Amino acid sequence: MTTNLSVDEKKDVYGVIGKNPLRHDGTDKVTGRAQYGADIRLPGMLYGAMLRSPHAHARILSIDTSKAEAYSGVRAVVTAKDLPDVESKIAELGEGTINLLHQSNNVMAKDKVLYFGHAIAGVAAINAHVAEEAAALIKVEYEVLPPVLDVRKAMQHDSPILLDGMRTDELGKKGDYPSNIAAHYQAQVGDVEKGFQDAAVIVEREFFTSMVHQGYIEPQNATAQHNPDGQITIWCSTQGAFGVREQVAEILQIPISKIRVIPMEIGGGFGGKIGVYLEPVVVLLSRKSGHRPVKMTMSRSDVLAATGPTSGSYVKVKMGADANGMIAAAQAMLAYEAGAYPGSPVGAGMGVIFAPYRIENALIDGYDVLVNKPRTAAYRAPGGTNAAFACESVIDELSEKLGMDPFDFRLLNGAKEGDRRVDGPVYDRIGFLETLEAAKNSPHYRAQLEGPNRGRGVAGGFWFNYGGKSSASVSVNSDGTVSLLTGSVDIGGTRTSVAMQLAEGLGIPAESIRPVVADTDSVGYTEGTYGSRTTFATGWAVYEVGKQLKEKLLERAATIWETELDQIRFEHGIFLFDDKQMTFAELASRLDETGGPVVASAAVRPEQSGPAFAAHIVDVEVDPETGKVQILRYTAVQDAGKAIYPDYVESQMQGGVAQGVGWALNEEYLYDDQGRLVNSSLLDYRMPVALDLPMIDTILVEVPNPGHPYGVRGVGEVPIIPPPAALVNAIYRAMGVRMNILPATPARVVAELNKQKG
Amino acid sequence: MPIVWIPSLLRDLTNGQKSLSIKGDTVRQVIENLEREYPGIKERLCDGDHMRPSISIVVDGHTSTLKLRHRLHESSEVHFVISISGGKS
Numbered sequence: 007m008t009t010n011l012s013v014d015e016k017k018d019v020y021g022v023i024g025k026n027p028l029r030h031d032g033t034d035k036v037t038g039r040a041q042y043g044a045d046i047r048l049p050g051m052l053y054g055a056m057l058r059s060p061h062a063h064a065r066i067l068s069i070d071t072s073k074a075e076a077y078s079g080v081r082a083v084v085t086a087k088d089l090p091d092v093e094s095k096i097a098e099l100g101e102g103t104i105n106l107l108h109q110s111n112n113v114m115a116k117d118k119v120l121y122f123g124h125a126i127a128g129v130a131a132i133n134a135h136v137a138e139e140a141a142a143l144i145k146v147e148y149e150v151l152p153p154v155l156d157v158r159k160a161m162q163h164d165s166p167i168l169l170d171g172m173r174t175d176e177l178g179k180k181g182d183y184p185s186n187i188a189a190h191y192q193a194q195v196g197d198v199e200k201g202f203q204d205a206a207v208i209v210e211r212e213f214f215t216s217m218v219h220q221g222y223i224e225p226q227n228a229t230a231q232h233n234p235d236g237q238i239t240i241w242c243s244t245q246g247a248f249g250v251r252e253q254v255a256e257i258l259q260i261p262i263s264k265i266r267v268i269p270m271e272i273g274g275g276f277g278g279k280i281g282v283y284l285e286p287v288v289v290l291l292s293r294k295s296g297h298r299p300v301k302m303t304m305s306r307s308d309v310l311a312a313t314g315p316t317s318g319s320y321v322k323v324k325m326g327a328d329a330n331g332m333i334a335a336a337q338a339m340l341a342y343e344a345g346a347y348p349g350s351p352v353g354a355g356m357g358v359i360f361a362p363y364r365i366e367n368a369l370i371d372g373y374d375v376l377v378n379k380p381r382t383a384a385y386r387a388p389g390g391t392n393a394a395f396a397c398e399s400v401i402d403e404l405s406e407k408l409g410m411d412p413f414d415f416r417l418l419n420g421a422k423e424g425d426r427r428v429d430g431p432v433y434d435r436i437g438f439l440e441t442l443e444a445a446k447n448s449p450h451y452r453a454q455l456e457g458p459n460r461g462r463g464v465a466g467g468f469w470f471n472y473g474g475k476s477s478a479s480v481s482v483n484s485d486g487t488v489s490l491l492t493g494s495v496d497i498g499g500t501r502t503s504v505a506m507q508l509a510e511g512l513g514i515p516a517e518s519i520r521p522v523v524a525d526t527d528s529v530g531y532t533e534g535t536y537g538s539r540t541t542f543a544t545g546w547a548v549y550e551v552g553k554q555l556k557e558k559l560l561e562r563a564a565t566i567w568e569t570e571l572d573q574i575r576f577e578h579g580i581f582l583f584d585d586k587q588m589t590f591a592e593l594a595s596r597l598d599e600t601g602g603p604v605v606a607s608a609a610v611r612p613e614q615s616g617p618a619f620a621a622h623i624v625d626v627e628v629d630p631e632t633g634k635v636q637i638l639r640y641t642a643v644q645d646a647g648k649a650i651y652p653d654y655v656e657s658q659m660q661g662g663v664a665q666g667v668g669w670a671l672n673e674e675y676l677y678d679d680q681g682r683l684v685n686s687s688l689l690d691y692r693m694p695v696a697l698d699l700p701m702i703d704t705i706l707v708e709v710p711n712p713g714h715p716y717g718v719r720g721v722g723e724v725p726i727i728p729p730p731a732a733l734v735n736a737i738y739r740a741m742g743v744r745m746n747i748l749p750a751t752p753a754r755v756v757a758e759l760n761k762q763k764g
Numbered sequence: 765m766p767i768v769w770i771p772s773l774l775r776d777l778t779n780g781q782k783s784l785s786i787k788g789d790t791v792r793q794v795i796e797n798l799e800r801e802y803p804g805i806k807e808r809l810c811d812g813d814h815m816r817p818s819i820s821i822v823v824d825g826h827t828s829t830l831k832l833r834h835r836l837h838e839s840s841e842v843h844f845v846i847s848i849s850g851g852k853s
Contacts, residue, residue: 177771
């Protein structure tokens, strides 16, 4: 069930926005005609395979590829020696940055392997079986080193060091000794010690979360054609074609003008398909094999072992409130696993942890820590879920100690327009209080929950959202349709949510827009589909291009009616002059007689992305014998800004909840004491399936973002933030035990129940 | 004058001051003027001619895309916050 609670004064003026048209790519997707990376077949194509490390931490003493090269059917073998030497320097890449040396070493290990599954060599052969057999013939001599797998152990002085030159960075000040702590960050406001002195109630707890994977359906894949003239074409599954082009150019030291990236349809990404893994390797293999195209596809085991999951973490939170329930002070320490190279999302975790609340005294420390696990990648609101799990659990305990309803406590302390975040900036118009009110007044929260071993939990959540760079190009067709090119890969239905914003501006149906996801040679620079940015930023580019188109078409109408431009009006897709009128389609059919084609393009980089807030409610029943947690009912409430395509917003919310439930109850990377991943299949890495979840109800609260022409806020990320906290709070209400370790597996729940029994 | 909020890890350079009124028409000028009064702070915020990648400039509540070139007005509020990008080094 979806409920829509709008505070948008313009909600009734839209003709297209807010409706649910048929999605443009629907038929291709449901009939299997959509082309994914693994569908690529090219004449003379070779197939690739990777050799990966069986060790979590080892020095590479030698690599002998001679037997593989001599194996029948093999056309090329590459190792890190085929990668150009790059400096340890930072390259700007859209939303973030990469250290070129780390990125290169992650593509193929040079001196050391730093995690189980670390790529070492690539092979291209006449088929995938031959390639795999040849890869197994590559002889690597290792000096095996002790691995470090626990974030707190990795922070100790006597821990094995992953990167010899690593010193802790504190805003440009380097530490004096080698350390796995790549960086220490801090945010501070007010006087936290005095704040705790003023508190009537204080709760201090530790929390642990495991490394988890995005779990996208489609494994990574890439095909490359390196031509003799140096021109390169790459077909791949990526969230951002321009980002792939930049990374491959930097890693291989090739000008970007030599590289064309064609993004294929994508079977999910959730942040995990921003960084490159296979793309530079298949380019090298194509060049070395005599310029034949080479395709490589990961297995599910490769995906789990060697692509970027998100950080496991240790978070300690202390919060105090006065007798009236006002938060007096808050303190947190967050230590996030970065995996093999620096770059965990601990900064984002620090930004998220207290963001929903108005707190005058706070101190947050964050640590980015290397461990012998895969280099972490973004995962839907990266870093936020770990942080909110800790804070929202402590909030629940505080409200209980104060005898307050958990939503009333949050409403009393919730942030609103004009309040200052702990890290400094002041909020514009936000909708957290409206979201909390909607949750508190929802049919779910008003209903009684009865029965033994049952409990109800709630939690809130915040996510920044992001703007970024987007471009769009359009041309008017003579049949009244408009072709729309964007560089935004369509993951969650953004072809349609973007096309609807163009259709709204032109006063024509969404079905009259023909949206195409273009390659890097066909449209202006566009950042990837991440950061909940595509409907917001690419939608804005499309809004701008629509305005240009309208101006050009008004001129054409003036030409047809042989009058001045200022005499022409445009209303709801109709051009008007005196008592004459012409539809958009009628004018489109007369472009030839008024000057020829009409095209337009626009590029934007908006800054006011508008934060998103959520409040979730969940009812559970816990089996006291087995510890299994059954979800009985779930409601997700969210400030969605203006919901362009409400069905998509709902599905984003439901998808975020499903992933958050997996993170909370089942999913975790399991390593043996040598750092070998022991659950690298979906049989053993337990993601939720349909039977694990009830229908997830949604309530859309529409508080328009003042920083967007249609009021759009990103919606895709914040729904993964509250579920773990909401679930452990529900388990507490059901059984009286507070789970501070994720996932709260049946075994861990039983262990806590046994401890409770004494 | 624009108000600049000093990151807590750099407050040892500003005698513990949390925020300062500093002249400057752009973020770059503000940092240059900060450096004159509090030597060493520019090197902690910038890497050569760029902001350190781990720091985002937030002006009047919004993350700046123009960064050091961002133009300020008399009542601007400048924050140096931790970048939110995740999973990339």
